[in-house]
Amino acid sequence: MTENPTAPRRPALARARALPAWTLVAGGVLAGGLLGGGYGLAKPATYTATSYVVAVPTEKSDPASALGFAQAYGRVATQLAVLGDAQVWAGVPVRTLQSSVRTATSPDAPMVAITATSSRPDLAADMANAVSRALTRHANDTKDDTHVELQQFARATKPADPSSASPAVTGLVGASAGGLLGGLVLLVRPRRTAGGSARPAAVPGPAVAAEAHGQL
Known part of the structure; x- marks a missing residue:
């Protein structure tokens, strides 16, 4: 019997599709904020x-x-x-x-x-x-x-405060970028049917397209 390497991935993908829409945006905001804040802490002040x-x-x-x-x-x-x-x-x-x-x-x-x-x-x-x-x-x-x-x-004087962005600012920028990315993923996520299964957007077949062309 041949193993299907994609079989273990289907339940995880199905669970990801079953998540509420807001979790994608919230997860993106959280991940982006953590990454941005970490970058601000790691980068030396300028x-x-x-x-x-x-x-x-x-x-x-x-x-x-x-x-x-x-x-x-x-x-x-x-x-x-x-x-x-x-x-x-x-x-x-x-x-x-x-x-x-x-x-x-x-x-x-x-x-x-x-x-x-x-x-x-x-x-x-x-x-x-x-x-x-x-x-x-x-x-x-x-x-x-x-x-x-x-x-x-x-003359130039010794600056009292850094001119580089603080960790709070970089964290805010990262959170904004993460939220935007989560929203984009939400837009391209397959739609769900009434029965709960995901399906791609409908594409008209050749016959329907020909009929519509003939009515023009």
């Missing part, structure tokens, strides 16, 4: 610090030129020439600065924001200030040619 520098025109320049050079300095700040000097003051390798430091500029103000992230709040502030210092030094080495001087506007 801290963010930002320093600001501002481009100031000299007597031989104008505000429009300062604004244009601020945009350029924002792109130069993460280049190797600047980060090579910044690594000495920050006490971290260049590759760490490349992966942790980002810059942003404004189309309306000649200002550059230098943001650093780290699992240590003091290191995040040190990296932002180190890149700001190195950028200012490089920019002012050529101010006689550019007629624009870069000055420090605000």
